[in-house]
């Protein structure tokens with residue numbers, strides 16, 4: 001992914017204007033998926049490292065090799081590092097690039113869902129399990145059957161249904177699956193994408209099996225409609241889905257939030273149905289320092305929080321990010337107030 005020009009940024013000034021500080025400073029962390037387990041906030045992020053890989057629009061420089069889990073007693077408390085939760089060498093099917101994970105809990109077992117490239121260079125989504133929310137996690141021998149692309153986010157509905165949302169375009173390879181099988185031919189992030197005037201590529205949603213280890217249905221499109229009820233178009237890059245899906249429920253409505261990637265917004269859309277279609281509503285987070293933006297939304301003690309990341313600690317290095325947290329608020333119609341990450 002390309003760098004935004006950062007020559008003009010005074011990072012001391014920027015950090016003094018930042019609305020929140022990095023939760024973790026001894027490691028670089030990104031893509032925070034937050035959940036409340038046993039009354040504590042657990043955060044499942046990517047662990048960013050610099051492997052010296054060349055920067056490209058497919059994100060080859062995001063070369064992560066392990067996961068750490070963090071937990072906090074409350075959003076202002078110190079984030080405790082629970083240590084290495086899982087390494088790429090402990091995942092039989094995965095070769096590289098442990099990207100944005102998520103977690104879920106069911107019947108005393110904790111599940112870590114994660115994307116990684118297999119030995120054919122194809123992103124798949126795997127599951128690992130633990131008896132503790134802080135790990136360590138043991139990976140299943142194979143990726144989830146028929147899984148593809150990146151950024152799993154698992155939403156638990158009231159009826160004990162667990163739905164996995166996933167997907168990401170460009171380096172996330174979603175565009176290579178448009179016909180139902182992986183299209184390997186062609187180089188670069190744009191090949192296989194729809195034309196600008198065609199409906200945008202959608203994130204996917206699939207219900208998980210009772211043991212949360214497989215899909216029990218074909219992944220379906222998470223359609224986002226505009227105010228006129230028409231699907232957003234691929235060329236509408238300030239609003240269309242790029243990566244980082246997340247779903248939460250507030251006042252009986254489902255909120256599908258996501259990153260717009262190359263325009264650097266976190267946006268959201270609302271629906272009465274977790275499968276959608278969702279109607280576009282607006283922006284949650286304006287652009288952060290760094291190319292990517294990725295978030296989660298969680299309720300803790302009757303307040304709502306946005307977990308996100310930026311590259312301010314690394315002074316703008318795209319693949320060395322830091323997780324952060326800020327309160328998120330709604331208006332009387334349930335619309336989310338847009339957050340500016342720097343005052």
Ligand code: FUB
Nearest residue numbers: 062099100243244292294
């Ligand atoms: O961290 C690697 C990738 O960058 C994630 O999977 C994307 O969502 C973006 O944040």
